[in-house]
Amino acid sequence: MNLFTELRKLVIAELGAMTEAGLLPAGLDLGAVAVEPPRDPAHGDMATNAAMVLAKPAGQQPRVIAEALAARLATDPRIVSAEVAGPGFLNMRLAPGVWQDLVQTILTTGAEYGRSTLGAGAKVNVEFVSANPTGPMHVGHVRGAVVGDALSNLLAFAGWQVTREYYINDGGAQVNVLARSAYERYREANGLEPEIREGLYPGDYLIPVGEALKAKYGTSLIDQPESVWLEDVREFATEAMMAMIREDLAALGVRMDVYSSEKALYGTGQIEAAIETLRGMDLIYDGVLEPPKGTTPEDWEPREQTLFRSTAHGDDVDRPVMKSDGSWTYFAPDIAYHFNKVQRGFDQLIDIFGADHGGYVKRMKAAVSALSGGRVPLDIKLIQLVKLFKNGEPFKMSKRAGTFVTLRDVVEEVGADVTRFVMLTRKNDMALDFDFDKVMEQSKDNPVFYVQYANARINSVLRKAREAGVAVEDAALAGADLSQLGHPAELALIGKLAEWPRLVEIAAKGNEPHRVAFYLYELASDLHGLWNRGNDEPALRFVQEDAGVTQAKIGLARAVGVVICAGLAILGVTPVEEMR
C-alpha cells in the first residue's frame, strides 16, 4: 500500500467530481497532479500541487480551485484538515488512525511492504561487470558489480522481470595475451624459466593455471610454435579466469543469470546479420572519417573503412565497424550482442559501464535505437572511479608492480556487507572515496554502522519486551491496540515509513539504487532520534509498564525494522541482529 498513491487517487476523484459539477472545464490533463510529503513537516502530512498545475489550463485562480478542492477533501474521513497555503498549495493533515493502520499494514505484509507493480512485468536486461577474463576482479570492478546487482534487486522489487547478464570479452587480442602469459607459466611449471615479456600479464594468479596446463598437456606443448597451442591454451586460460571471476562475484554476493560470450558471436553469422540489418536501413557505408580536431595523431592518414551511420541516431560522428584489414572492430560484436538482447525480447536494456567508456554511450544507444526501431530504450549508467584511502592517506596501487588491489582484498578486509553499502552511498556519476579505516569505524560518521545500529537497537528492544513477557511476534503486534501510538514524534516516524513505497518507485524509475541507501540512513536517524527522546520523556520509550502499550510501541519499532531489512535486502546487505 502506498499512501501517496491512495491519496492521489482521492484527489483525482475529487477533481473529476468538480469537473462534473462544472467547476472545472472538461478534458484537463491531470498527469502533473502530484501528492507529495511537504518539505516542511509544519505544513502538514501531505501536499498537492493540483490547483497550481491546473490553474492555467482551467483559466482560473489557483486559490479558487484550491479552496473548492479543500472543502471536498476535508469530507474524507482520513483527512482531518485541508488548508490552502502559499501560491496555491493544498496541505492536508491525516487522522492518526491512518498512520496507525499503516503500522499494522507493515506488520502484516512484512518484507513485501513497498513492493511495487510499477514495472508491470516488463523484461529488463541489466548488463554489468563484464570485466575482461584476463585476471581476478580488481577494486575498480567492485562498484559496478554492486550497483548493477542492487539495481537489479530494486527493479525486481518494483515490478520488473530482471535478467542479470555478464558479457565475456573473450574475442579480442587481450585473450591472446592471456594465452601467451599462461603459456609461460606452463613452461615454468615444467621447470623452465618463464619469459614474462613486456606486455604480458605478470600476475601470480596464472601460476596455478600453468600447473593445470601441465597436468593436462604434460610436456607436449613445450617448444611448439604458437599456432599449435594458442587456441587451446586460450580457451583453457579463459575458462580458468571466468571460474575465478565467478568466485569473486560470489564473494561479493553477486549472482548472474546469464553469461554471454563475445567469441561465441564469431563464426555464427550473428555479427554479419546485425551489420546487414543496419545496411538494409542504409546505415552502413564505406567512407573516410575526418581526423579528430586539436590533437591529431602523428600517424594520421585518411583511410576508407566500413562505417555505421550513428549520426542518424544522435551520435556526433559515424563509427567504424570494420578495420582496414577486414576484421571487425570491437564495436561490431557489441552491436550484434545488443541486437541479440533485443531479439531475446527485452523491453528495456541497461548497461553499467566504467566512466572511461563514456565515449561509447552515444554510439551504443544509436545502434540499439536503430536495431529495435526505437522500441527498446537503452540506459547506460557510467560508474565513476573509487579512490582508495588507508589511514586518511591515498592508497596507491600499481598494476606494473603487481600490487593492485583485488576485489578479494577488499572483501576480506572489510566484508561484503560493508563494501556493498559504502559503494551505494554515492550517485553512480560521482567519484567515491573508500577509506578502509573509516568504513569499519563504529560511529554515526559511518552510514553502514549507523543503519545496522538502528536495526540492532530494534532487536534489542524486542528482546527486552519478550523478557518482560510481552508477545512480540509480528502477528501479535499487528493485533495490538495501535491507537496508543499518538505522539507526534511517533506519527512522524510512521510518516517516514509511509515514504518507503514511494521511494522505491522513484529510485526504480531513475535506476538509482543509491537512493535506497540514503533513505535507510534517514530512517535510522529518525529512529535514533525517537529513541533518545525516551531519555527525557519516558512515555516515548518502547518498553512500558503496561503490556498493551508496550506492544503498540514495539509494533512501531518492529515496523521500522521491517523496512530497514527490506531496504538492506535490496542493497544486498545482511542486517545484523546485535552489534559487536
Next chain:
RNA sequence: GCACCCAUAGCUCAGCUGGAUAGAGCGUUGCCCUCCGAAGGCAAAGGUCGCACGUUCGAAUCGUGCUGGGUGCGCCA
C-alpha cells in the same frame, strides 16, 4: 577542437525529475546517561546552489552562452 560527466555550508555529499524558509554527516560552540544499548541525541553558528542571460505563477533542478575540473575521441578491448 568536439562529446559526455561534475561544480550546493570550512570539508565530504543528499536534494523526491519545476514547488513553500535549500538539507545531512564531519569539523566548531553549548547542552543531555539513577533512564529500553550515550557505539546515541538536542541546539547554535555556517549558503550570491560556479557565473550570466532566458523559459514561468515559481529554477539548485529546464534551455543557451561562459568559467573551472574529470573522462574519452579512426586498425585497444
